[in-house]
Amino acid sequence: MxxxxxxxxxxxxxxxxxxxxxxxxxxxxxxxxxxxxxxxxxxxxxxxxxxxxxxxxxxxxxxxxxxxxxxxxxxxxxxxxxxxxxxxxxxxxxxxxxxxxxxxxxxxxxxxxxxxxxxxxxxxxxxxxxxxxxxxxxxxxxxxxxxxxxxxxxxxxxxxxxxxxxxxxxxxxxxxxxxxxxxxxxxxxxxxxxxxxxxxxxxxxxxxxxxxxTERAIYQQSYDGEPPTRLGNAHPTLFPYDAFEVDDGYVVIAAFGSNHWTALCEAIGREDLAEEYPTADSRLANREVLRGELADWMIERASNDVVELLEGSVPVAPVQTTADIFDDSHxxxxxxxxxxxxxxxxxxxxxxxxxxxxxxxxxxxxxxxxxxxxxxxxxxxxxxxxxxxxxxx
Incomplete structure (x- = not known):
């Protein structure tokens, strides 16, 4: 029933x-x-x-x-x-x-x-x-x-x-x-x-x-008085929360929380970034610089390598095709x-x-x-x- x-x-x-x-x-x-x-x-x-x-x-x-x-x-x-x-x-x-x-x-x-x-x-x-x-x-x-x-x-x-x-x-x-x-x-x-x-x-x-x-766009219009527009895969108030190109496709990372940001920086051997940009506000204000640093690290690696390195400590996933979905045991x-x-x-x-x-x-x-x-x-x-x-x- x-x-x-x-x-x-x-x-x-x-x-x-x-x-x-x-x-x-x-x-x-x-x-x-x-x-x-x-x-x-x-x-x-x-x-x-x-x-x-x-x-x-x-x-x-x-x-x-x-x-x-x-x-x-x-x-x-x-x-x-x-x-x-x-x-x-x-x-x-x-x-x-x-x-x-x-x-x-x-x-x-x-x-x-x-x-x-x-x-x-x-x-x-x-x-x-x-x-x-x-x-x-x-x-x-x-x-x-x-x-x-x-x-x-x-x-x-x-x-x-x-x-x-x-x-x-x-x-x-x-x-x-x-x-x-x-x-x-x-x-x-x-x-x-x-x-x-x-x-x-x-x-x-x-x-x-x-x-x-589009609830986010509605409150942004009300609070800021400006209509939000396109940001690609980025988020207007969170960073990093984006898609990054890798050697064989794309992966997404949602490490905007300080715990995940610290784990990400440690995993890629860039503890200096965690020390220099410890708060969400500092990361958002410097998103272009930080995105460049992350993008340079990502582009040289395959998606599986990135996911295996970060999975479990950092919110990360490959951008899958439907063929990948059909192959996923989950x-x-x-x-x-x-x-x-x-x-x-x-x-x-x-x-x-x-x-x-x-x-x-x-x-x-x-x-x-x-x-x-x-x-x-x-x-x-x-x-x-x-x-x-x-x-x-």
């Missing part, structure tokens, strides 16, 4: 933010029923593929964030399908959607309508700019994706090299962080419902979430690579595992992503049984 094995989620989401949120709930044991529009989630056909795209049910993008869910196909514009959806709402705990604001209302399936059928329902929305119910703005209704959120939220302005352009963070953090916060909101709403019986509306916006994620011991069937391919594939670990109900991926409408008969047979049981009561 998972921690959420008694929770049913109706998942109306697509692409990344919404599916990632409901994936986390599924990993924790929730029964997530993915309700797909005719033709399915538009990301089903997105690469990469193991074989030819026309031989596989979906690509890696869909597989990664839809594992462990059940799929049914409904057209919410059709009266019968709409009524089937409302029947499902009556037995559900949570509804999650990531359409533009107003989309569900056009089907007369907004929060208020669903709450009439099930007053305890938790209705959770993930949007680019939030929902009018929680604060109406001129941006609502505009399309938004991760790139838009990173640009507006200040992430790109503080990411990249000082002499380079604003840079998007590699992973889709606008989607993923928003999804994670939305999941937390859902769990909070479930706890509130357990105490009071009340359902509620949960709203998480990509733009809002990126402002939350990753395998922590079950962070999960093997699933890939329909249409002649071999299984690996996707990222569940990072939340619990002593009694550890989350885990619960099988591959579903085929489109794979579980229609199963879901509606269960619904009929539930309705029959309710009628008997």
């Amino acid at each position: 998972g921690a959420l094995s008694d929770i049913r989620v109706l998942d109306l989401t697509q692409v990344l933010a919404g599916p990632y949120c409901t994936m986390v709930l599924a990993d924790m044991g929730a029964d997530v029923v993915k309700i797909e529009r005719p033709g399915g989630d538009l990301i089903r056909s997105n690469p990469p593929f193991v074989e030819e795209p026309d031989q596989e049910a979906y690509g890696g993008y869909f597989q990664s964030v839809n594992r462990g869910k059940r799929s049914i196909e409904l057209n919410l514009g059709d009266a019968e399908d709409r009524e089937d959806f409302l029947r499902l709402v009556e037995t559900a705990d949570v509804v999650v959607e990531n359409y533009r604001a107003g989309t569900m209302e056009r089907f007369d399936l907004g929060y208020e309508t669903l709450a009439e059928r099930n007053p305890s329902i938790i209705y959770s929305a993930i949007r680019g700019f939030g929902d009018p119910r929680t604060g109406e703005t001129h941006r609502q209704g505009q399309p938004s994706f991760d790139l838009i959120a990173q640009a507006l939220g200040g992430v790109m302005e503080i990411t990249g090299q000082p002499d380079g352009p604003p840079t998007k963070v590699g992973p889709g953090i606008g989607d993923l962080f928003t999804a994670t916060l939305n999941c937390i909101g859902i769990l909070g709403a479930l706890h509130h419902r357990e105490r009071t019986g009340e359902g509620q509306f949960v709203d998480t916006a990509l733009y809002d979430s990126m402002i939350s994620m 990753v395998h011991t922590r079950n962070m690579l999960y093997e699933v069937e890939q329909p249409g391919a002649d071999r299984p594939v690996q996707i990222a595992g569940a990072p939340i670990k619990m002593s009694e109900t550890t989350p885990e991926p619960r099988g591959r992503a579903p085929l489109l409408n794979e579980h229609e008969a199963e879901v509606f047979d269960e619904l009929a049984d539930d309705e029959a049981a309710t009628a008997d009561d």
